[in-house]
Structure formats: C-alpha cells, structure tokens
Amino acid sequence: MKVLILSQYFAPENVPIPSELATELAGRGHDVLVLTGFPNYPRGKVFPGFRQRWRQYSVEDGLTVCRVPLFADHSQRAWARMFNYLSFAFSSATARRFAARADVIYVYATQLTPALGPWLWRRKSRGVPYVLHIQDLWPDSITGSSISGVQGRFIARALNPWISSVYSRAAKIVAIAPTMRNTLVERGVPTGRVETVFNWAPNTHTDSSGSVRPARLDDRQVTRIVYAGNVGDMQDLNTAVRAAAAAANSGVLLTIIGDGVAKQGLIELVKELGATNIEFRQPVPLETMPVVYGAADFGLVTLKDLALFRGTIPSKFQSILMHGLPVITTVQGDVRELTEQYELGFTADAGSATSLEAAFRLASECSPSERHALRERATDIAGRLFSRTAAVTQLESALIEAAGERNIRND
Known part of the structure; x- marks a missing residue:
C-alpha cells in the first residue's frame, strides 16, 4: 500500500x-x-x-x-x-x-x-x-x-x-x-x-543486555540514579532533589542530565539544601545514551500527578528498560502499574519527597544479585512489551x- x-x-x-x-x-x-x-x-x-x-x-x-x-x-x-x-x-x-x-x-x-x-x-x-x-x-x-x-x-x-x-x-x-x-x-x-x-524506545544501535555497563569496585558502595530528559516544571524534579538529599547517607547519587525551564531553580535548591550527592550535566546526543545508562544502577522517571499523565507512558520509561536498567518512578497510573506488575524497580507517590526517599533507600539496599535480577527483568519486558x-x-x-x-x- x-x-x-x-x-x-x-x-x-x-x-x-x-x-x-x-x-x-x-x-x-x-x-x-x-x-x-x-x-x-x-x-x-x-x-x-x-x-x-x-x-x-x-x-x-x-x-x-x-x-x-x-x-x-x-x-x-x-x-x-x-x-x-x-x-x-x-x-x-x-x-x-x-x-x-x-x-x-x-x-x-x-x-x-x-x-x-x-x-x-x-x-x-x-x-x-x-x-x-x-x-x-x-x-x-x-x-x-x-x-x-x-x-x-x-x-x-x-x-x-x-x-x-x-x-x-x-x-x-x-x-x-x-x-x-x-x-x-x-x-x-x-x-x-x-x-x-x-x-x-529510540533505536540507539546498542545491545540492551547491559554489556556496556562498566565494571564496579563495589555495587553496594554507591547507588547511581540517573534522570535524562527535559528539565521542566511538569517533571517535578524538585521532589527528586529533596528525596535524594534526604537519602544522601544511604549512598544515593542522583545525576540530572538535560536542560529546561526548571533547571536553574533546581540548581538553587541543591545549594539551599547543601546537598553534595546531586549533580547536573548538559544534554547528550541520543547515540551516547547507552554509555549514560550503562554507568547507572537505576533510571528515574518522574511527572506531576495530573490526570492526563496517568494515561501516558513517557518515552524514557521504554528507553531505560531497553538498556537493561531498572526504574524508580513517581508516575502514577499505567507506568506505576507496569513497574509493580513486572517488578521492574521501585515506585513512589507523585509529589512526595518522603515516599521517593523511601524508594531511593530501597534501591540502595539491593544486593548485586538483586540488581542483576532487576536488569534481567527489565530487558525481558522491554523485548516483550516495547x-x-x-x-x-x-x-x-x-x-x-x-x-x-x-x-x-x-x-
């Protein structure tokens, strides 16, 4: 046709x-x-x-x-x-x-x-x-x-x-x-x-099995959580910053990669909180995302709790899974249901720094074998559903x- x-x-x-x-x-x-x-x-x-x-x-x-x-x-x-x-x-x-x-x-x-x-x-x-x-x-x-x-x-x-x-x-x-x-x-x-x-997920011409993941001295020493995407008001990254700052003593390191109207305000919030476990990086080309996700333990997916977001699945959710990475998410509705149904990571209530801090701490407590199992499920579900x-x-x-x-x- x-x-x-x-x-x-x-x-x-x-x-x-x-x-x-x-x-x-x-x-x-x-x-x-x-x-x-x-x-x-x-x-x-x-x-x-x-x-x-x-x-x-x-x-x-x-x-x-x-x-x-x-x-x-x-x-x-x-x-x-x-x-x-x-x-x-x-x-x-x-x-x-x-x-x-x-x-x-x-x-x-x-x-x-x-x-x-x-x-x-x-x-x-x-x-x-x-x-x-x-x-x-x-x-x-x-x-x-x-x-x-x-x-x-x-x-x-x-x-x-x-x-x-x-x-x-x-x-x-x-x-x-x-x-x-x-x-x-x-x-x-x-x-x-x-x-x-x-x-x-976008085709980044890479193996999603995690083969690009660099070797670690100790996977339990630091829990690297990465957010990559638009840094706007709807992404509610204020909650993520507050949660990461509160979970600093658990070894959580939050990296925010991207740009947007909310970025400067987040930088000021980090200074105000005195947080040393949160870093900002400039946007990167799509083809470098395998390296970005390969250096992380969890991918973060956040949105404000609006009715219209409950019936949508942000593209970064599929992208994270396709790279063999488990997720931490505050997105309510379908994303939360999929994450919990298939045990793809950890979920938290939207807009709640306390709830997200708890999810960060649970992620940091995962043993290397538990993290490996999460990656295996992420890769499997990505291939089956996405x-x-x-x-x-x-x-x-x-x-x-x-x-x-x-x-x-x-x-």
Whole structure:
C-alpha cells in the first residue's frame, strides 16, 4: 500500500517514532510518502541548511518528503506554541493533492492539530482514510498543563466538538497506554476502532543486555540514579532533589542530565539544601545514551500527578528498560502499574519527597544479585512489551485495515 506519514516532527528532528515507522514500512515493501514541517524542534529555530518556503520536495533516505512552512517556536508562551501548532495544521491541510496519492494516512498526534487536513479531506466522498496515533490526549494536554483556569475551560469547550468529529472520522485510533484507550472509549470512540500499541524506545544501535555497563569496585558502595530528559516544571524534579538529599547517607547519587525551564531553580535548591550527592550535566546526543545508562544502577522517571499523565507512558520509561536498567518512578497510573506488575524497580507517590526517599533507600539496599535480577527483568519486558518490531507490526495491521475502507468504497 501507499502510506502517507503526516507528522509535524520528522528527521533530522529528534522525534524518532515517525521517522523509524516510515523506514520500517518502506523496508516491508510499502510505498511511503512523508508530509512534515521544516525542522525546528526543540529550539524553535529552523535547522541550518533549511530555508522555509511554500513547498519543498525531496527524497530523504529513500522516502519522498514534502515539507510545508510553519511558525517556528518552542517557547513557554502559550499563544506562540498554539500558533506553532495551528500554522502547521493549516499549511499541511493545503497539501491535499500530495496526500491524495496515498491509500491511507498515518497521523502522528503529539498534538491533534496535524489531523486537520485528513479530517477535512475525509469529509469529501473520496477522502483518504486516516489512522490517529495519539501521544497526548486533547484538550487535556493543554488545559491540564500549560493553560488552565477560565482560559483553559474556554479552549476545551471550543475544541471538544472538533476533537469528537476528528475521532469519529478516523478509520482507526491507536492509544499508547491502556488508560488512554479506556478514556477514549469513555469519550465515545467505538471499542472496535481503538487499540493500544506501546511506543518503542529510540533505536540507539546498542545491545540492551547491559554489556556496556562498566565494571564496579563495589555495587553496594554507591547507588547511581540517573534522570535524562527535559528539565521542566511538569517533571517535578524538585521532589527528586529533596528525596535524594534526604537519602544522601544511604549512598544515593542522583545525576540530572538535560536542560529546561526548571533547571536553574533546581540548581538553587541543591545549594539551599547543601546537598553534595546531586549533580547536573548538559544534554547528550541520543547515540551516547547507552554509555549514560550503562554507568547507572537505576533510571528515574518522574511527572506531576495530573490526570492526563496517568494515561501516558513517557518515552524514557521504554528507553531505560531497553538498556537493561531498572526504574524508580513517581508516575502514577499505567507506568506505576507496569513497574509493580513486572517488578521492574521501585515506585513512589507523585509529589512526595518522603515516599521517593523511601524508594531511593530501597534501591540502595539491593544486593548485586538483586540488581542483576532487576536488569534481567527489565530487558525481558522491554523485548516483550516495547519491541519496535512488534509495535510496527500492530501499526501496519491498523493501516492495512484502514486502507481497506477506501478500496471497498471505490469498488
């Protein structure tokens, strides 16, 4: 079949799922087209070597790519972020002729706005069927985090009718977590049209068995806990800093790798607490993550306890497991349930430094044999639940089923 990958983000931007899915589908014999914007994520500035224009057609790694203009921004200003989303939605919606060549459209919905074009085209009698791969629920992801109060309620009321229509016209909807799927069903999506497909970890071209792990003089001497990712307000790293400081006498060393709006405040908090077991490091390229995780004992996954986060699984969760590392997490909902069900590490209550301190101490008390068992389970579950091959097969099946709708109608 001929598949159109529609995503605001695509290589060389560090958002691997759309790019890796396109490559995998092409490798399975499908004809893949890509409709995307000009790369600017995460800094909000167009990458060197690219210049925005009305249309740019190219062949990139064997894929036919059409790039359309957008308002480049990734600031904390709500209006600018929304304009960024809407500008791509409208410019991609004008590429109907390019999209009409496809049998089915895959929409990577980190935000729902890229679905504007397929939704409009589907309203026509011969519109191409589309599959929504929902990464964040709307309007929850904007009204529950960056925009709240009266303004948030107004936006929700304005968006909900359109969101319901987008769902109703989708041939298939893919959720990334069980709770998200259940929420979609509660909101009226028929159970037969929505399924759960776990995201996979980015391909870092490494063995996840732990072979990159350096030798230790004594695994019980220091417990190295690493957080790698966005250092923002939603990550609630204040709680992690306070918990690590309180657990200093247990040998816990917390390393925070990354950047974001909350980083300077965390540095000041560490100084205020007088903590000497917490260090900060700059962001590192994706390809160096095997070394980062290989030098750690546990990977930390944190988020504030918001309803929208209970039905999502942060990509770092899969990445940590794929590198054979157990987790410590404060994320409630599906992440906590998976961690406890499969004994993948330790869990704590969101926002509670006392609870997280207890989890840090439990981790520090693990013997080398217990840590080895945790790593073995992490690797096993990563392969069983978060395999890229399995996920792509599920998505491919959904796309084939959706493409069949057009073939039946045209017959």
